[in-house]
Amino acid sequence: MQIHMGETMTDNAPDLSGDWDLDAAHTRVGFSAKHAMVTNVRGAFNDVSGSLHVDFDDTTKSNAEIVLEVASIDTRNTQRDEHLRSADFFDAEKWPEIVFRSTLIEEVGDNALVVSGDLTIRDVTKPITIPLEFTGAQTDAAGALRAGFEGTRRINRRDFGLEWNMALDSGGWLVSEKITLEFEISAVKRETAAQAA
Template sequence: MSELTADMSGDWRFDPAHTRIGFSTRHAMVTKVRGAFNEFDGVIHADVENPSNSSVQLTIKVASIDTRSEQRDGHLRTNDFFDAPNYPEITFASTQIDQVDDRNFIVNGDLTIRGITKQISIPIEFVGVERDPGGQLRAGFEGTRRINRQDFGVKWNTAMDSGGVLVSDRIVLEFEVSAVKVENNSDGGG
C-alpha cells in the first residue's frame, strides 16, 4: 500500500531500530559532519480524513548524540553546544499539520533545544505503508529542515585562519521515520 487510507487513522510509534533522527552541518567550511540521536520517543496521532487533527510528538535524548567520534560527541554534550546535563532532551510538538497533496505535508510545531522554543515548519513526505512480516502495520515518512543553531543558543565556534569558522551555523535536520501502528489485537487469548 502506498497511499493514505482511513484505516491508517490512529496512533503510531516511531520504531527506533528503523528510524533515523539525524543532522548534518559544514565542518571547517569544506566538509560535512553527519550525526544522529540514537535514543528518542516519537508518537504520531493520524487523522487521515482531517489531517489538521493529526499531531506529532518527539522527545530526543541529547546524550545519545552520535557523530562517529567519541571526542566530538563528548564536546557536543557540553555547555559549548547542547549542555546535556542541564538540557537532557530536545523536544518537538506539532501545532498544525497541513496536507499539501496525497504524499506531502507541512508539519508546523515547537522545537525546543537548550530550553529555547522556536516555531518551525518541516516538509514531510509520506513514503508508503505496508504490513511487515511480523504483522505490524508500518508507515514511512521522510523530511529535512534547515535551522540556525544560534537561534537555540548553540553558539560555540572558533575562527579559521582563512576567515571562516569551524562549525556552520546552518544545521540540516534529517528525519527518516518508520512508524508502527498501535493496534489492539483482541484475539480472546490471555
Template sequence: MATTKWAIDPTHSEIGFKVKHMMFTNVSGKFENYDANIITEGDDFSKAIIEFTADINSVDTRNADRDNHLKSADFFDAENHPKMTFKASSFTKVDDENYELAGDLTMRGVTKFVTLPAEFSGLMTDPWGNTKAGLNISGKVNRKDWGLNWNSALETGGVLVSEDVKLNIELQLLKQ
C-alpha cells in the same frame, strides 16, 4: 472515527543531522535514543498529534571527543537540558506525497516555531502483518536560534562550524 497510536520502529528509523565543518565538508550525526507520541484519526495523518523527544546524551557523530563537546555547555548543555523536544501544531498536505510539518522545537531551554518539509511514503503491511507508515523529514535550522553559539574562526577566513544544521529524519512508524 477511532484514534490510532503509532510508535517509531527504531530498527528502521534515524534521527540524523549534518553540519558543515571548516566550511567545505559535512559532519554527520544522529541521536540514538528517542521516542514519540503519534496519534492519528484512523490512518489519516493530516490531523496527527505528533510529539517527539530525543535524549541529548545519545548524540553520536562517531567521535567521542566531538560528542562530548556537543553535550557540553558550548552546545546542547545536556547537564541542564537533557532533552530536545518537538510538538507539532500542523501536518499540512502539499500534494500526494509532500507535507509541511510545523511546530515548536525546543533545545537548550529555548523553544522556536519551525516548518519542515516532510514526505509521507504511505502505508504498507510488512510480511508479518504489521501496518507501517513512512515519513522523511528534512529541512534546516540555524543552531544559533537555540543558543548553540560556540564557534572558532579559521585563519583562512570563515568559521569551524556552520550555523546551519541540515536535518535528515527517516521514520518508520508501527501501528499499535
C-alpha cells in the same frame, strides 16, 4: 489530516487513522553541518522516541511528538560527541532532551506533508515547519502496520542558543551556523483493544 497519499486511501489500502509509535530501531533523526567550511560532518541521535495520532474526521486532533535524548548524539568521533554534549553546545546534563511537538499537520500534495510545531533545544523553543514525504505503508513480517516518512529542514543553530564557534586563520568559522536536520521515520500503528482480541 487529509492524507490521500496517492492510492493509499483506496478500498484496499490500510487504515492510517489512529495512534502510531516511532520504531526507534528503524528511525533516524540526524543532522549535518559544515566543518572548517569544506566538509560535512553528519551525526544522529541514537535514542529517539515519539508518537503520531491521525484523525481523519477532525484534522485538528492529528498531532506528532518526537523526543531525542541529547546524550545519545553520535558523530562517530568520541571527542566531538563529548564536546557536543557539553555546555558549549547542547548541555546534555542540564537539558537532556530535544523535543518537537506539532501544532498543525497538513497535506500539501500527493505523498507530501508539512508538519508545523514547536522545537525545543536547551531552554529555547521556536516554531518550525518540516516538509515530509510519505514513503508508504505496509504490513510487516510481524503483522504490524508500518508507515514511513522522510524529510529535511535547515535551521540556524544560534537561534537555539548553540553559539560556540572558532574562527579559522584563513577566515570563516570552524562550524557552520546552518544545520540540516534529517528525518527518516518508521512508525508502527498501535493495535486497538478490538484488534488485539
